[in-house]
Amino acid sequence: MGFMGYRRPDGSAGVRNHVLVISSVSCANGVVNTIGREVPEVKAVTHTEGCGRGPADVGISMRTLVGLGKNPNVGALLVVGLGCEFIKAPAVAAAVAATGKPVEHMVIQERGGSQKTAREGIEISKKLVAHVAAQKREECNWDKLSIGLECGGSDAMSGVTANPVVGATADWLVGQGGSVILSETTEMAGTAQILARRACSMEVGEKVSTLIISHEKKVHELLGPLAALAISPGNMDGGLSTIREKSLGCIIKGGTTPITEVIEYGAAPTKKGLIIMDTPGSDIFSMTGEAAAGCQVIIFTTGRGTPVGFPILPVIKVATNRKLFEAMNDDMDLNAGRVIEGASIKAVSGELNELLTRVVNGEKSKAEINRQDVLSIFTVGPAF
């Protein structure tokens, strides 16, 4: 048994069937927003990138935008550009079209301005909506599923309840042939040796260890003595004694299977299994990178409570404690606080597997119901 998904021409499988309308540069955001207002069935997505950045950021933004377009949850894509920007709409469209899905693009400076472009964009979008509406869900194997893991607004119970529960679910999915992406390099501090030992080969192990150690150095250079705050007085009040203990509580989300690959922000993995992506710890940047890598779902643990979702992915919120689950019930999908009340990690993970199965088959997560659509593309350098 697998799940009912939308089979794509490139062999991938979507758990949603969105028409994505996205700008290649922030100058085209107005047109994208107009299309989104007139055709509410599309996911109209804007961002702040596309021009005025150095080569490293142009690379990251291009890779991320193409990855978002290629995401299996996107059934059809419309890219809107301005014309004079670094990241051009036709280039993004051409890269995504390689997947075989319907892809259109428009350039505002060539179409005679924003009103004309928006009018034509509305017509194109309506056609794409009709196209994807005709597609049906079909049975797909679990090995087509890739899950992004995330934690945000963590509390002292994150590493005791929610993260171990998600880790057990990650192990289950990898056992079924699927993939999980563990991100947030910041939160791996102190675990270079541990994670390197868990790599599937010496080469991958060295990559893991280099990634974490170079990140630790960078944080130290940037923050100096403040780097010690990576383990804060609040963390210590919560019973965490060392940075390594704190990080272990984060990375337990990834489960216990071997690490098969280490990838850059927003890059597409070439392997199945447990994959590490280099992202900042900031939730929105991290989720955007995971979506660009092709994850169809994100499982997100939280102790303080955060409502964020992602435009094209269901985001499943796992609360670390009952108080949060009840106080922000509109935003929370599962109460892992049951572990504190005597339920085993395995039992609560079983509930999460059932919830995950319902969500990939079409049940909306709370963040989807709330239309908590947020996206930010990570940058490394200054703007010019």
Add this chain to the structure above:
Amino acid sequence: MENNVIVIHPRDNVAVAIKAIKAGDRIVGVEGLDIVADADIPPSHKVAIIAIPKGKPVIKYGEFIGNAKEAIRPGDWVHTHNINTEEG
């Protein structure tokens, strides 16, 4: 009596309090273990479930998280006062 600790990984030598534990309370949640807490242990803090000699690793999540600064007895609260936070 309800469990007041959980052990995250079978290799761990510490358990995690899932509720506030008072000094003298029995530690409940580890099979075959009959010990009492030596101090008040707040929720999410650690308690030793087996003796950890001075200089030996404290294990949580099945992994090394620090060394015992002093001999730690079962039932001891385990935190920065008796774990070396230096990476080793």
